[in-house]
Amino acid sequence: MLPKIQPGDIFLTRGESLLGRAIRTAEALWAPDGRAEYNHAGFFFCTCPGESIEALPNGITGRRWPEEFRGEKILIARHREMDPVRFWQGLGRIEMELGEPYPYHRLLLHLIKPLAEINLLDTYVCSEIVQTFLFFAGLTRDRRGWNPDDLEEIIWQGDPWRIVWGGVP
Numbered sequence: 001m002l003p004k005i006q007p008g009d010i011f012l013t014r015g016e017s018l019l020g021r022a023i024r025t026a027e028a029l030w031a032p033d034g035r036a037e038y039n040h041a042g043f044f045f046c047t048c049p050g051e052s053i054e055a056l057p058n059g060i061t062g063r064r065w066p067e068e069f070r071g072e073k074i075l076i077a078r079h080r081e082m083d084p085v086r087f088w089q090g091l092g093r094i095e096m097e098l099g100e101p102y103p104y105h106r107l108l109l110h111l112i113k114p115l116a117e118i119n120l121l122d123t124y125v126c127s128e129i130v131q132t133f134l135f136f137a138g139l140t141r142d143r144r145g146w147n148p149d150d151l152e153e154i155i156w157q158g159d160p161w162r163i164v165w166g167g168v169p
Helices: 018-030 084-097 104-111 113-117 126-136 148-156
Strands: 010-014 040-047 050-056 059-061 073-079 161-167
Touching: 010 148, 018 104, 018 148, 040 126, 040 148, 050 126, 073 148, 084 126, 104 113, 126 148, 148 161
Parallel strands: none
Antiparallel strands: 010 040, 010 073, 040 050, 050 059, 073 161
8 A cells, every 4th residue: 555645755766777777876886885775866745646846857846646656666754853844944945946957967976975065056966855855944954965875874764764655656
């Protein structure tokens, strides 16, 4: 049974495209455990129907849950302190990014992880969209440079994160 998502739930997905495999390979180089399971991230902003915000090849946009996630391995998590006020604070900052083109140049900076923290143009890849959302929601101190594997590591640490669902819809 698929979960009932809530605004502010974040997700990680694993794609098997060439780009997805390349992202996981680069993440694994910097990962403490030397592996990376997921190569994409986003968050849900609406529950009727479920809608996401994420950085996709066609820009900063979204997809419908679960229809447009079919066949992808996904992990959905919820921060226990996410509430409507925090959600709207985070979303208020991310709304400015909607419709912006995908910043492919940022992927190159993620090859050398310390460089990923440099963001002079204030553009975001998928995991940085989530990171910025969480930062402006007051749920993290960091604002730049995360990749999907960083998010996974934080989620698996447990409190204040709870796994809502994992699998392939």
